[in-house]
Amino acid sequence: MQRFQCPFCGLRDETEFHFATEAGKSRPEPAEEVTDAEWAAYLHLNDALKGQAREVWVHLTCGEYFLMTRDTLTREVSGSEALPGRAS
Amino acid sequence: MTRRYSALSLFREGLGGHRGWQPAWRKADPRPAYDAIIVGGGGHGLATAYYLAKNHGITRVAVLERGWVGGGNTGRNTTVVRSNYFYPESVALYDLALRLYEGLSRELNYNIMLSQRGMLIAAHTPMQMEICTRIANAMQLNGVDGALMSAEEAMRRVPLLNRSEDARYRCMGGIWQGRAGVARHDAVAWAYARAASGLGIDIIENCAVTDLLIEGGRVTGVETSRGTIRAERVGLAAAGATPGLAARAGVTLPIHTYALQAFVSEPVKPCLDTVLLYLGTGTYVSQSDKGELVVGGGLDRVPTHGQRGNLPAQETVLSGLLEMFPAFGQLKLLRQWAGVVDVVPDSSPVIGPTAVEGLYLNCGWGTGGFKAIPAGGWLLAHLLARGEHHEISRPFGLDRFVTGRLIDEAAGSGIAH
Numbered sequence: 104m105q106r107f108q109c110p111f112c113g114l115r116d117e118t119e120f121h122f123a124t125e126a127g128k129s130r131p132e133p134a135e136e137v138t139d140a141e142w143a144a145y146l147h148l149n150d151a152l153k154g155q156a157r158e159v160w161v162h163l164t165c166g167e168y169f170l171m172t173r174d175t176l177t178r179e180v181s182g183s184e185a186l187p188g189r190a191s
Numbered sequence: 192m193t194r195r196y197s198a199l200s201l202f203r204e205g206l207g208g209h210r211g212w213q214p215a216w217r218k219a220d221p222r223p224a225y226d227a228i229i230v231g232g233g234g235h236g237l238a239t240a241y242y243l244a245k246n247h248g249i250t251r252v253a254v255l256e257r258g259w260v261g262g263g264n265t266g267r268n269t270t271v272v273r274s275n276y277f278y279p280e281s282v283a284l285y286d287l288a289l290r291l292y293e294g295l296s297r298e299l300n301y302n303i304m305l306s307q308r309g310m311l312i313a314a315h316t317p318m319q320m321e322i323c324t325r326i327a328n329a330m331q332l333n334g335v336d337g338a339l340m341s342a343e344e345a346m347r348r349v350p351l352l353n354r355s356e357d358a359r360y361r362c363m364g365g366i367w368q369g370r371a372g373v374a375r376h377d378a379v380a381w382a383y384a385r386a387a388s389g390l391g392i393d394i395i396e397n398c399a400v401t402d403l404l405i406e407g408g409r410v411t412g413v414e415t416s417r418g419t420i421r422a423e424r425v426g427l428a429a430a431g432a433t434p435g436l437a438a439r440a441g442v443t444l445p446i447h448t449y450a451l452q453a454f455v456s457e458p459v460k461p462c463l464d465t466v467l468l469y470l471g472t473g474t475y476v477s478q479s480d481k482g483e484l485v486v487g488g489g490l491d492r493v494p495t496h497g498q499r500g501n502l503p504a505q506e507t508v509l510s511g512l513l514e515m516f517p518a519f520g521q522l523k524l525l526r527q528w529a530g531v532v533d534v535v536p537d538s539s540p541v542i543g544p545t546a547v548e549g550l551y552l553n554c555g556w557g558t559g560g561f562k563a564i565p566a567g568g569w570l571l572a573h574l575l576a577r578g579e580h581h582e583i584s585r586p587f588g589l590d591r592f593v594t595g596r597l598i599d600e601a602a603g604s605g606i607a608h
Contacts, residue, residue: 176495
């Protein structure tokens, strides 16, 4: 059992967490100018690369989303922080 | 020297002390250029090579494998073959694979040990039985064998099933597909490798692709750990390694990679002669010819590229197994392992062209690639040879994520991711 750091609750079991998305995506706007391809890219496309990744996760038990930096091969977590504008 | 396998050749080689057997395929060294390169020497890549030669007469082909043939997900799955899907597009795809599997031992002159022992997807509530009825009806409308099975029939076929009145997930019956079953996974890879090699295709192991060469928007070759190899057509059949390869060509995919685990128990006498999947636990199990119980379940929930599983997923799968078969609690596990699977949002594969001319994909199979090997190979070969979709692969192109015409088998047939 791996443990992840929730910026709000501290170290908790991995089963309490859920992967949400890769970090760094921004919703394309304004909606009326967004093409199907841009919207599909925002919704579906990921890098999914081996190595260092910056991701948005949710701690299911407290409901907070936060940023986690980890290695997708070794599973080593190097950082976990609140989303910008959310004090932990 | 024996080229064709048969009972007679086995007898004849036996007389000579079995000294006349030759390696099943040539260990090829890379040539500077090919008509087509296939990246990935698993079942899909090797089948693609075979069908390129057999269906399209293209034999100047290399299969590049970073490790050894069949050492990725082809050697890590639970060997189940089936076509019990919901949507017509999926049934057309997976049943093409099953039909090809049915003739494969004969066609490739290699015993893939296909055993069509049937598969039961077990339901536990009246609501789930209604969904099973819907899927069985869809299967019949789509022209494959599917039927509803009663609880009594399920208990008769699988006597060790949990019969306790207070079982958390009691089997109420479910969907039966009699043509489903298992096949020897390594044999499938080896059979295609041998057949492709026999038709002149180069199978190059220990050859990692490190870069894709793109000139003027089209692919012109690959950079590998064994030098540059040129080709105007490149097919990627690399499962979890696909995102990293496609990124070298500037192609981003709708893929997340997860570890999928499997387990085998110590061998025991025959006690389960079908494939069983419980909807309630997500665990599935069959018994191998050696007597081991082969067990699988859902994905690990942490995206990863590491080919090893985590403990919470093990606990989920194995507690599911004990719910189905309390008697199996006495068994010891022999092995546990994981493969990295490429999961897309609608749980259907991606087969088709990319924005880079000459670069084609066969990926996104997620947890279900093994059963589809013959079809994946058949369809990627068609794309590489003709430059356009086969009728069966057309719905599975990348464009479906833009048009929104997804083929959502997670919703359709309730597959595990």
